[in-house]
Amino acid sequence: GAVVSQHPSRVICKSGTSVKIECRSLDFQATTMFWYRQFPKQSLMLMATSNEGSKATYEQGVEKDKFLINHASLTLSTLTVTSAHPEDSSFYICSARAGGTGRRLGYTFGSGTRLTVV
């Protein structure tokens, strides 16, 4: 089955620094990747959609200059939280969808990254 690897699983950083989270599709090419944020005991909130080779589309209210997304290849998307502050502490999850025509493969999620900003 489709596998998405997300790294790191946990990261603690100091306020004001930047953190990069990687999302890789291991056995399929992901033309589209999605980045979510999840607060404790809440649902997943879509932050942005990224398509390989083009700029990401951000959801309303998400600061694109703070959450930089790069989807440089068909197997890798990165989310960089710039100048992180304690309020950015959250659980970040990526999801990938395979491209191509024919039978849809659905959406595969990574295992998530717990970001703590101190």
Next chain:
Amino acid sequence: QQQVKQSPQSLIVQKGGISIINCAYENTAFDYFPWYQQFPGKGPALLIAIRPDVSEKKEGRFTISFNKSAKQFSLHIMDSQPGDSATYFCAASMSDYKLSFGAGTTVTVRA
């Protein structure tokens, strides 16, 4: 506003019992309805999914019932086991675009 409304927020069921989670949607353009299972500290994992051209889909102990006219779909977990204790999310999407998630249901199975 949430495009998919999910209930209940939480439920407790005895081992061997049936867990039922309900979802409702408004957008008739939705054409893909998956259910995800999430354990604490992990990403969601696809449990089962259905498309609007069928009214029911069963995979093992998990069944989706879909009512297109009522714009509702539900997940039934038969013979619930302690290992099923998790948070379940329904979702919907149209034409392979982004997923809209329900608020989630925390299921606790008591042994």
